[in-house]
Amino acid sequence: xxxxxxxxxxxxxxxxxxxxxxxxxxxxxxxxxxxxxxxxxxxxxxxxxxxxxxxxxxxxxxxxxxxxxxxxxxxxxxxxxxxxxxxxxxxxxxxxxxxxxxxxxxxxxxxxxxxxxxxxxxxxxxxxxxxxxxxxxxxxxxxxxxxxxxxxxxxxxxxxxxxxxxxxxxxxxxxxxxxxxxxxxxxxxxxxxxxxxxxxxxxxxxxxxxxxxxxxxxxxxxxxxxxxxxxxxxxxxxxxxxx
Amino acid sequence: xxxxxxxxxxxxxxxxxxxxxxxxxxxxxxxxxxxxxxxxxxxxxxxxxxxxxxxxxxxxxxxxxxxxxxxxxxxxxxxxxxxxxxxxxxxxxxxxxxxxxxxxxxxxxxxxxxxxxxxxxxxxxxxxxxxxxxxxxxxxxxxxxxxxxxxxxxxxxxxxxxxxxxxxxxxxxxxxxxxxxxxxxxxxxxxxxxxxxxxxxxxxxxxxxxxxxxxxxxxxxxxxxxxxxxxxxxxxxxxxxxx
DNA sequence: GGGGTTCGTTTCGCTGCCGACACGCCGCTC
DNA sequence: GAGCGGCGTGTCGGCAGCGAAACGAACCCC
Numbered sequence: 001x002x003x004x005x006x007x008x009x010x011x012x013x014x015x016x017x018x019x020x021x022x023x024x025x026x027x028x029x030x031x032x033x034x035x036x037x038x039x040x041x042x043x044x045x046x047x048x049x050x051x052x053x054x055x056x057x058x059x060x061x062x063x064x065x066x067x068x069x070x071x072x073x074x075x076x077x078x079x080x081x082x083x084x085x086x087x088x089x090x091x092x093x094x095x096x097x098x099x100x101x102x103x104x105x106x107x108x109x110x111x112x113x114x115x116x117x118x119x120x121x122x123x124x125x126x127x128x129x130x131x132x133x134x135x136x137x138x139x140x141x142x143x144x145x146x147x148x149x150x151x152x153x154x155x156x157x158x159x160x161x162x163x164x165x166x167x168x169x170x171x172x173x174x175x176x177x178x179x180x181x182x183x184x185x186x187x188x189x190x191x192x193x194x195x196x197x198x199x200x201x202x203x204x205x206x207x208x209x210x211x212x213x214x215x216x217x218x219x220x221x222x223x224x225x226x227x228x229x230x231x232x233x234x235x236x237x238x239x240x241x242x243x
Numbered sequence: 244x245x246x247x248x249x250x251x252x253x254x255x256x257x258x259x260x261x262x263x264x265x266x267x268x269x270x271x272x273x274x275x276x277x278x279x280x281x282x283x284x285x286x287x288x289x290x291x292x293x294x295x296x297x298x299x300x301x302x303x304x305x306x307x308x309x310x311x312x313x314x315x316x317x318x319x320x321x322x323x324x325x326x327x328x329x330x331x332x333x334x335x336x337x338x339x340x341x342x343x344x345x346x347x348x349x350x351x352x353x354x355x356x357x358x359x360x361x362x363x364x365x366x367x368x369x370x371x372x373x374x375x376x377x378x379x380x381x382x383x384x385x386x387x388x389x390x391x392x393x394x395x396x397x398x399x400x401x402x403x404x405x406x407x408x409x410x411x412x413x414x415x416x417x418x419x420x421x422x423x424x425x426x427x428x429x430x431x432x433x434x435x436x437x438x439x440x441x442x443x444x445x446x447x448x449x450x451x452x453x454x455x456x457x458x459x460x461x462x463x464x465x466x467x468x469x470x471x472x473x474x475x476x477x478x479x480x481x482x483x484x485x486x
Numbered sequence: 487g488g489g490g491t492t493c494g495t496t497t498c499g500c501t502g503c504c505g506a507c508a509c510g511c512c513g514c515t516c
Numbered sequence: 517g518a519g520c521g522g523c524g525t526g527t528c529g530g531c532a533g534c535g536a537a538a539c540g541a542a543c544c545c546c
Binding site for chain 1: 502503504505506512
Binding site: 063067069072075087091096115119125128132133137139144149191192231234237 | 315329339369
């Protein structure tokens with residue numbers, strides 16, 4: 001499978017910073033492959049060297065850590081347009097795993113070519129750094145959730161942030177419904193809750209009229225109210241780089 | 244106050260990557276001031292624009308988020324040599340605050356000069372990105388702690404990681420004791436615990452013979468055992484950039 | 487020397503969340 | 517169509533951790 005960056009279906013969606021022709025040519029140049037992986041596939045394995053970065057072209061993925069006894073913490077979710085594996089590529093051994101949550105398509109960017117941007121395309125190199133900083137800001141927010149929010153606030157915050165991110169991608173319907181592929185186990189692992197308590201908390205929010213779910217689709221009744229329940233008010237950045 | 248990068252007391256400590264003469268000159272060039280702040284001072288204010296980055300020259304600091312109702316989550320601790328405020332400088336409004344935990348000395352690096360490195364000194368620009376990725380890895384680890392470790396494991400993990408970081412700086416005595424300026428409130432805010440439970444957990448670990456404290460100094464009895472209690476086994480990177 | 491502040495420590499009752507378990511639904515595969 | 521695995525739902529008892537409150541020690545500054 002191949003797909004030129006000139007035909008990228010993601011770039012025209014409006015949330016990505018315009019690129020100069022020369023930059024787009026460079027991006028197209030360092031993109032060596034376009035691969036598809038099924039749900040559950042390991043994109044980066046913890047402890048191994050990770051000589052490639054990826055741009056998530058379609059589908060969902062997540063970064064996670066596992067304790068020796070098996071307890072798992074999901075660090076953040078990755079959506080189309082996100083740069084995957086910067087941190088993993090930086091160190092000799094990845095400190096976390098990355099797994100495909102749904103079927104995904106990935107643009108493969110060899111590490112050495114990405115590092116090469118620093119010498120040849122300073123603007124794109126800066127964008128790499130920017131994307132790294134943004135990922136950190138998401139992990140920050142998740143840490144604040146898990147550390148200081150109640151179970152209901154956490155669930156609400158997770159749903160609101162994902163809603164906003166998906167919305168910018170143009171993947172939310174007019175009635176505020178969107179594809180939501182997380183299982184309750186994923187939600188529990190992301191929020192530092194048990195599976196059972198996650199279920200009860202979801203039921204409670206549903207009973208409160210915050211949202212409805214229908215096989216894999218989530219519909220928000222009132223995003224503003226959910227935001228208030230979540231104590232979450234940050235906006236996602238309206239425009240961002242895409243590499 | 245001024246201090247040339249040529250006389251930097253930090254750089255010779257052995258944990259920092261050697262720099263070329265030209266790079267050192269550039270660093271010295273973009274360092275515009277050397278300032279001292281007292282404990283408790285705000286280094287970066289949440290919500291405000293942050294036109295400067297800093298390198299922490301001496302002392303401790305921390306990044307944190309505050310919920311509207313005052314609950315506070317400490318995201319990570321900053322030690323000498325750490326680059327401060329990369330994420331804050333990247334966005335229009337800082338999404339977190341940074342506060343001096345002890346008295347600190349800071350090297351002031353204006354944002355525009357740091358961004359300038361991307362055009363002129365690709366090696367140093369890469370180092371900036373590396374330092375950002377490393378900070379993210381620390382936040383990752385903290386999120387895994389808060390989400391999945393028990394109170395005792397969290398406290399142990401916090402102490403072990405700080406011990407390892409301080410040790411690389413050469414600030415740990417032969418008997419494994421070092422300066423430990425955190426109050427129990429800081430520990431609680433970092434670990435997502437209440438103050439009272441933090442106190443009890445510290446007492447428990449002390450009773451187990453993990454460590455002793457004596458006005459602001461913490462002494463580890465057996466770092467290996469503490470590591471095992473913490474379920475924490477990663478090594479800090481032996482060498483890293485200093486800007 | 488007195489009064490204020492910061493920090494650590496402890497007590498007490500309470501609850502949010504956990505862990506184990508069981509059950510029902512659905513879609514898959516053979 | 518039978519069996520099976522993945523997922524959501526509920527129940528129950530238990531405990532880890534919470535919140536409020538009070539007190540002592542150390543340190544500070546008039």
